[in-house]
Amino acid sequence: MFVEFGHFALILALLVAVVQVIIPAIGASIKDERMMRVADPAAVSQLFLIAIAFFALMHAYATSDFSVLNVAENSHSTKPMIYKLAGVWGNHEGSMLLWVLILALFGAAVAVFGNNLPVTLKARVLAVQASIAVAFLLFSLLTSNPFARLDPAPADGRGLNPILQDPALAFHPPFLYTGYVGFSIAFSFAIAALIEGRIDAAWARWVRPWTLAAWMFLTIGIAMGSWWAYYELGWGGWWFWDPVENASFMPWLAGTALLHSALVMEKREALKIWTVLLAILTFSLSLMGTFIVRSGVLTSVHSFAVDPARGVFILAILVLFTGGGLALFALRARDMQAGGLFQPISREGSLVLNNLLLVTAAATVLVGTLYPMALEGLTGEKISVGPPFFNMTFGPLMIPLLIALPIGPMLAWKRGDFAGAMQRLAFAFGLAIVALVAVFAVEYRGPWLAPFGIALGVYVMAGAAIEWANRVKVGSASVDEIVRRAKNLPRSAYGTLLAHFGIGMLVVGIVATSAYREEHIQAMKPGEKLAVNGYDITFTGIDRARGPNYVEDIADFDVKRDGSTVAQLTPSKRLYDAPPQSTTESGIYAAWRGDLYLVIGDPQPGGGYAVRAYFNPLVRFIWLGALIMFIGGGISLSDRRLRVGAPAKARPSIAVPAE
């Protein structure tokens, strides 16, 4: 009964969404407040109904109700409870339901918290938001209904792809989707503003925090996916430039640009039109990600659906929203009032540079992702645009961005003082050069570009710290004064500090682990030893054990450093019962210098096992950096103040004496 009730609730949610598009939109155009107000209860009801549907499906998973096709195809009675619950979104239909649930959650949040929004703007935003919901609810019900039934029910389900049977399944998709879908709010606001023909002051106040929230979750979602791939796929890679990864990375790049331009807009009312365009583009890239993953144009762990009808449907949604959004922009942008003016060397100017570079980077990734697909679609020829393409194009674009990154926050609004900023950054340059020399001294065998990359990362980290030190007047004020200033500094400043510092860490981690990774592949018999980057590893034996739904061969390794045991690693190979598929579980010892990473392979004909051992220097910096960025976003988000950018007074630019 639960299942059918959920099905009904989902259908009702579709109709409520239709009402939420039509009535408030008419209301806004004939200026009738009553009709506009329908949007609020509609948005809340929609969330309520989709939540009913979602929990009905989850209940079916939890109780192994195999009369539900989706459960029978993707679950199994022996699966541990956490994977039964998380398995709800481990497949196409269920993950689509999670998608619309999060969409409804954002819509309802606008309805509930948006009391200070002008009533027409709110009605239009909710109408646009509901139109996205209509499209995806229709998609769900017509092509991928999670509530399709089976009668008679099969004895047991087919099970979940073992690679997905990992605690990360419980977190990675919800975070990632919150990121993807969160950008729908910025999109709805942009479209509403275009329809309205004006950008309210409240517009920017709303767009920035919502974009920030979406960006935070997308950041942590991508980082979790990367970490998951790292420890689960068994060869220690953390990013593959796989089209599916790119699909999440493009909205991240565009979203980062949007975040910064929304900042300019909120504080200075400049870059209004550009922000609107970015909001449309960012959400379009999110939709494109959905299309790439679900249309069956490629196959990977992520691509659930390989049904052409679904692909065509999503393509139609993509064309409708992207094309419609851009067309509306082309029609209406000219009528919008442009915002404040500023000099090229100013905080605004630096953020424009940031935007240009990020958008170009997103375009590069887009080309690298779509070109091979388009070529295959047109000529049937399969080519692979792998890491070399991205390293050659995306990498160089990041260099000026990273160089400019610490300079931006040092410049004042409206007109900045470049020389002063450079002076204040002298310390960061110094640290970077020290890092450069140090890395060259240790790793003199090359690759010779890597030390520069690490120095760049150090410079960004130092730059973020200096910006903070400057604002609290470290070095010129008394300790009490510094503490007082540090306390008074708005939380958003700490957000910036952490986010920029995190980027620096990320860069250091990426460069170090890509350039100085060590790799050994060897057949080992119990008792044999292997030396990897200062660790002595002894293979002590292998045991077979039974898990809840798999058989596991657990290898045991003793890891010693300078004669004393530092870790006991147990990489294993699992063979799952349903579906009968094997996975590798790596054994990782994480030290501050980097990760020792062990994988056990198949038994060798001559006895012994194939063992792969890696040393990944500073690899944790990648995810720690992302985590710090996430925390920075959270701190900034908790700062509920209104943002007003205080411009510097026009005066002859005399370098401020170094503080």
Add this chain to the structure above:
Amino acid sequence: MVFWILVAGLVAAVTLAITRPLMRPSSPPADAGDADIAVYKDQLKEIAADEARGALGVAEAESARAEIGRRILRAAEGSSRPEPSSRAAGQNRFIKTVSIATSIALPLASLGLYLLYGMPGLPGQPLSDRLATATDSNKPNDLIAKVEERLREHPEDGMGWDVIAPVYYATGQYAGAATAYQNAIRLIGETPRRLQGFANARIHLENGIVPEDARKALERVLQIDPNATEPRIWLALSKEQDGRLQEAAADYRKLIDEAPEHAPWRKALEDRLANLGKDTGGTPASGQANAAPAAPAATPSAGNPDAAAIMSMSPEERQAFITRMVEGLAARLKSDGSDAEGWVKLIRAYQVLGRRDDAVKALTDARANLKDNEVGLAKVDSLARQLGLGS
């Protein structure tokens, strides 16, 4: 019944919630410019607070105030009081229509769509309920689920495995069947039936190729029961797949000679023998040479180095290894073209290796060989479409 009451309640609650704003008396919408000014006033308060806390310098606060002052002026200029609606009465009628239409359409449409797509009569079937009632309900799937549940709790129950194994086999779950037979053999001993069942499941799983473990099981059957025919047929086939064509032909001949007149497999064996005859009879030497490399492809568990070994090869070695496997498959299909799956693999392999011409040629050969096998032909055709090979 409870279900319909819940549905009715849900629809009523949602409809009421949504149409409620329409029932209220109208109030003129606030002007958008007012909302802007409200925001700017909040900003001014914020600046004052920042200044008081010392977060903002006096000069900075002053210039920020000036900036917001300019924004307020701009907003006030654009602001204009909306005309009181002259069509208030007409509008009220319209709202009433909208609200009635919504209250009717929402329940009707949702119920209509649900009846179209939903299965209101089909109750939920949580596994625990099904297991509790399985023996009464007599539904085969529920019974299987019950036995599986028991085997999970008592994996050492050999009889249970013995019971479920043929059920798996009959329902096409060959991997499950092979494991179940294996467990039954381990726990309650070998019988010809279990060994034969295991071998059949393994052979099905390998798409008709006789793997090493199946071959061993078949040999055990013959040790226990030297008169059994089925294992001899499979063993002869396994020899053919290993490229020992002369031996295979001899075994086939012997089987046919001993076969009862109307044995259903007699015809199949004669066909196979005739096929072999073309290769071994015509040019026996070249037939041998062609078929020999087929061994690694045909018996994966015996001849294949494992994945780690392939990984540790140099790219050239790997390429050579793959080429050798593909050539082996090609040779096998040349000698016996009836294996549709084999053709599909071969065409795909050529495509992946970028040997498009060979892929097209293999496609033509496959069509010629499979012209009497509709299912196989359909498979090959669909692959050709998928890969965009000429039709």
